[in-house]
Amino acid sequence: MRTPAQNAQLSLLLEVAGTPKPGNVDRHRDLKGLRFEHFLAGAVGAQRGLELAAEGGGVGASFERAVCGMAAQGGGNTQFGALLLLVPLVRTAREGLTPSRTERIVESTTVDDAASFYRAFDHVDVFVSDPPSDLEALDVRRGSDAVATLRARELTLYDVLEQSVPGDDVAREWVRGFERSFAAADQLATADGPLTHRVATVFLSLLADRPDTLVTKRHGEAAAAEITDRARGLADRNAVETDLEAVETFADDLVERGLNPGTTADITAAGLFIALEREAIEP
Amino acid sequence: MRTPAQNAQLSLLLEVAGTPKPGNVDRHRDLKGLRFEHFLAGAVGAQRGLELAAEGGGVGASFERAVCGMAAQGGGNTQFGALLLLVPLVRTAREGLTPSRTERIVESTTVDDAASFYRAFDHVDVFVSDPPSDLEALDVRRGSDAVATLRARELTLYDVLEQSVPGDDVAREWVRGFERSFAAADQLATADGPLTHRVATVFLSLLADRPDTLVTKRHGEAAAAEITDRARGLADRNAVETDLEAVETFADDLVERGLNPGTTADITAAGLFIALEREAIEP
Numbered sequence: 001m002r003t004p005a006q007n008a009q010l011s012l013l014l015e016v017a018g019t020p021k022p023g024n025v026d027r028h029r030d031l032k033g034l035r036f037e038h039f040l041a042g043a044v045g046a047q048r049g050l051e052l053a054a055e056g057g058g059v060g061a062s063f064e065r066a067v068c069g070m071a072a073q074g075g076g077n078t079q080f081g082a083l084l085l086l087v088p089l090v091r092t093a094r095e096g097l098t099p100s101r102t103e104r105i106v107e108s109t110t111v112d113d114a115a116s117f118y119r120a121f122d123h124v125d126v127f128v129s130d131p132p133s134d135l136e137a138l139d140v141r142r143g144s145d146a147v148a149t150l151r152a153r154e155l156t157l158y159d160v161l162e163q164s165v166p167g168d169d170v171a172r173e174w175v176r177g178f179e180r181s182f183a184a185a186d187q188l189a190t191a192d193g194p195l196t197h198r199v200a201t202v203f204l205s206l207l208a209d210r211p212d213t214l215v216t217k218r219h220g221e222a223a224a225a226e227i228t229d230r231a232r233g234l235a236d237r238n239a240v241e242t243d244l245e246a247v248e249t250f251a252d253d254l255v256e257r258g259l260n261p262g263t264t265a266d267i268t269a270a271g272l273f274i275a276l277e278r279e280a281i282e283p
Numbered sequence: 284m285r286t287p288a289q290n291a292q293l294s295l296l297l298e299v300a301g302t303p304k305p306g307n308v309d310r311h312r313d314l315k316g317l318r319f320e321h322f323l324a325g326a327v328g329a330q331r332g333l334e335l336a337a338e339g340g341g342v343g344a345s346f347e348r349a350v351c352g353m354a355a356q357g358g359g360n361t362q363f364g365a366l367l368l369l370v371p372l373v374r375t376a377r378e379g380l381t382p383s384r385t386e387r388i389v390e391s392t393t394v395d396d397a398a399s400f401y402r403a404f405d406h407v408d409v410f411v412s413d414p415p416s417d418l419e420a421l422d423v424r425r426g427s428d429a430v431a432t433l434r435a436r437e438l439t440l441y442d443v444l445e446q447s448v449p450g451d452d453v454a455r456e457w458v459r460g461f462e463r464s465f466a467a468a469d470q471l472a473t474a475d476g477p478l479t480h481r482v483a484t485v486f487l488s489l490l491a492d493r494p495d496t497l498v499t500k501r502h503g504e505a506a507a508a509e510i511t512d513r514a515r516g517l518a519d520r521n522a523v524e525t526d527l528e529a530v531e532t533f534a535d536d537l538v539e540r541g542l543n544p545g546t547t548a549d550i551t552a553a554g555l556f557i558a559l560e561r562e563a564i565e566p
Contacts, residue, residue, distance in 0.1 A: 001355045006327050013296070013323040027310055027319065030477075036310065037478045040296040041566035044289050047330075072284045073566050194313075195320045283324040283356050 004093035004277060005050040008086045011272035012043035012079055014283065015265060018199025020240075020247045022207065022231070023215075023254030023261045027196060031255060038075025045069035046083060053090040059105065060113030060157055063087040064120040071124040080126050081170045081214075081266035085181060088174070089273055097277050099177040106158050106174050113157035115147045129217045135163065169213040169263045173270070180206060184271025189280035192241065198281070201240045203268045204247065207231035212261035223259060287376035287560060288333040291369045294555035295326035295362055297566065298548060301482025303523075303530050305490065305514070306498075306537030306544045310479060314538060321358025328352035329366060336373040342388065343396030343440055346370040347403040354407040363409050364453045364497075364549035368464060371457070372556055380560050382460040389457050392440035398430045400440050412500045418446065452496040452546045456553070463489060467554025472563035475524065481564070484523045486551045487530065490514035495544035506542060 002010065016039040019026040025036055049066025053059065066083045092102045122143040131139045137149040138160070150160075164171035173181055184202050191198040208231040211224035230250060234240075239247050254260070275281045285293065299322040302309035308319055332349025336342065349366045375385045405426040414422045420432040421443070433443075447454035456464055467485050474481040491514040494507035513533060517523075522530050537543070558564045 001352070002328065006330060010324055010327045013327070014320060017319055017323060035477055035479075036300055037297060037566045040300060041293055044293045044296070045285065047289060069284070194318055196318075283320045 002276070003051075003054060004090045005047065005054040007093075007276040008050045008090050008273050009043050009047055010283070011086065011269050011276055012046065012082060013040065014195060014199060014272050015082065015269040016040070016043075018196050018203060018268065020200055020244075020251035021203045021265060021268075022247065022251040023227070023259050024203075024265045026200075026251070029251060029255055031260065032258075034075045034078070038073045039078045041073035042070040042075070042078035045072045046079065049083070050086065050090055053087045054094060056091070056094060058113055058116065059088050059091055059109050060116030062091065063113075064116040064123075067120040068123045077124045077126050079266075079269070080120075080124060081263060082269040084170050085173055085178070085266055085270035086273055089178070089181070089270060089277075093277055097274060099179070099182055103177045106161075109157035111151055111154055111156055114150050114155055114160050115144075117157050117160065118142070118146050118150065119144045127214065127218060129167065138163075167213060167217070169210060170266050172213075173267065178270065180209070180267050181270035182274055184267060185274035185278065185280065188271055188275040189278075195281060195283055197240055199268060199272065200247065201238070202271060203264060204231055204235045204240060206264045206267055207261055208235035212264045214262040215259055219259060224261075227254065227259060227261060285559070286334075286337060287373045288330065288337040290376075290559040291333045291373050291556050292326050292330055293566070294369065294552050294559055295329065295365060296323065297478060297482060297555050298365065298552040299323070299326075301479050301486060301551065303483055303527075303534035304486045304548060304551075305530065305534040306510070306542050307486075307548045309483075309534070312534065312538055314543065315541075317358045317361070321356045322361050324356035325353040325358070325361035328355045329362065332366070333369065333373055336370045337377060339374070339377060341396055341399070342371050342374055342392050343399030345374065346396075347399040347406075350403040351406045360407045360409050362549075362552070363403075363407060364546060365552040367453050368456055368461070368549055368553035369556055372461070372464070372553060372560075376560055380557060382462070382465055386460045389441050389444075394434055394437055394439055396440035397433050397438055397443050398427075400443065401425070401429050401433060402427045410497065410501060412450065421446075450496060450500070452493060453549050455496075456550065461553065463492070463550050464553035465557055467550060468557035468561065468563065471554055471558040472561075478564060478566055480523055482551060482555065483530065484521070485554060486547060487514055487518045487523060489547045489550055490544055491518035495547045497545040498542055502542060507544075510537065510542060510544060 017027045019028045046066040046069050049062050053062035070079050088106050092105045095101050121140050138146050161171040161174045187202045191201045211228045215224040300310045302311045329349040329352050332345050335348055336345035353362050371388050375388045378384050404423050421429050444454040444457045470485045474484045494511045498507040
């Protein structure tokens with residue numbers, strides 16, 4: 001009964017409601033200057049862009065529209081990475097959501113899609129690392145100023161994201177057939193308990209699986225590795241089910257230290273969308 | 284930047300996120316069988332009906348569509364009363380949202396609007412009291428079966444709701460120019476702190492102001508009066524700001540006893556919508 005655009009919006013809402021999600025805004029935690037209500041408003045604001053994607057609009061244009069609407073709240077960047085995953089998934093959903101169809105959609109993106117992607121950075125501050133010197137002209141922080149370079153080099157959005165791998169695990173989903181997103185959807189379908197706890201279980205598994213690339217960019221590899229190790233210890237004993245207190249303590253600790261595994265939250269949202277589309281979860 | 288339909292959806296989300304909201308699902312509390320995620324899905328599902336109202340659709344038809352979409356989640360009736368307030372407010376917003384324009388919209392509802400309202404009860408279980416014997420044929424629990432009687436007696440939706448006053452404070456808003464909804468919006472604009480706490484402050488004031496009619500219907504006047512007295516004691520000393528612990532205890536106590544002041548939550552959502560439309564609050 002829900003449309004793909006509505007499922008995408010609901011996946012953003014269920015993601016932020018999932019708790020405990022160590023280091024991230026969740027049902028029970030705010031970060032400094034980034035609060036629960038900012039994510040609610042971000043999800044509502046993204047609606048028109050998600051609808052454009054569902055109607056068959058270009059991935060880049062739909063993404064830019066979604067980001068522009070998402071950013072119309074006081075918290076700044078709430079769901080940029082999540083939308084970069086959701087928009088191609090929503091665009092694919094009209095043809096039936098499979099990994100191979102999703103790959104085809106992202107591989108067929110154009111230079112115009114890349115230009116829209118760069119323009120999206122004009123709407124919101126996104127944390128990124130310095131690019132290598134040969135890619136300085138394509139630093140996303142240049143926003144629309146980089147578009148001329150993009151056109152001269154004939155780079156599609158897929159090309160741009162391919163250049164961000166390794167180092168950015170949202171981009172990695174684009175070039176790997178959204179493998180972790182689809183795996184997260186499978187895990188959401190089989191996990192136990194109310195949905196907000198199932199989200200926590202899947203988030204913890206993803207965090208245990210690979211170092212969070214947002215943490216790596218902001219705080220270095222050692223910080224990201226420490227978080228992964230700790231998450232693995234908890235995930236291995238299914239701590240969300242068996243020792244929730246330990247996960248809550250982990251969550252409080254990361255919030256206190258300002259360590260925010262945001263990429264892992266983005267992939268969790270993508271997994272939620274896939275699971276909702278497949279009716280594998282029913283809120 | 285948000286449309287009236289989007290502001291209405293956001294008001295449903297901010298209402299349920301507001302905490303502590305004694306006796307209701309809030310950011311930190313679920314009820315038995317009625318959880319936070321059901322409200323998120325309800326808000327997403329209501330979208331198309333809210334858009335119909337924003338486009339100038341009939342109040343009854345828009346409401347029925349909103350309720351049908353809202354009910355597509357596992358918790359049952361999450362936001363029926365809130366939508367009965369939001370739909371005419373959204374319908375009014377296209378002309379500029381004032382109490383007198385809202386009154387004109389609800390007073391101009393038709394017999395068709397009333398028929399749609401009755402059909403909305405086919406989609407969801409709503410708790411209502413037994414009607415007086417002369418109104419048995421118009422018991423809303425008859426759903427669409429009551430439509431013939433409605434047409435024979437030429438009752439508009441306004442007439443139907445007028446007959447529910449006193450006893451139903453959502454209906455009372457309809458015949459009183461949405462006075463408590465507009466007052467709630469004013470209070471939201473001037474309250475302090477993050478929005479989720481401001482929602483709690485306004486909810487507590489509304490609860491202190493009049494006995495909640497959902498509690499009266501389900502548990503009798505004494506229970507509703509006890510809640511109002513306790514709320515007044517807390518509201519008088521602005522306890523959300525000065526003694527949050529006492530409000531949390533009140534909230535836990537009502538949840539434990541199964542006392543759910545849902546009408547007060549409905550009016551809180553209506554106040555949030557008005558405040559968002561006026562840009563008096565900015566998430």
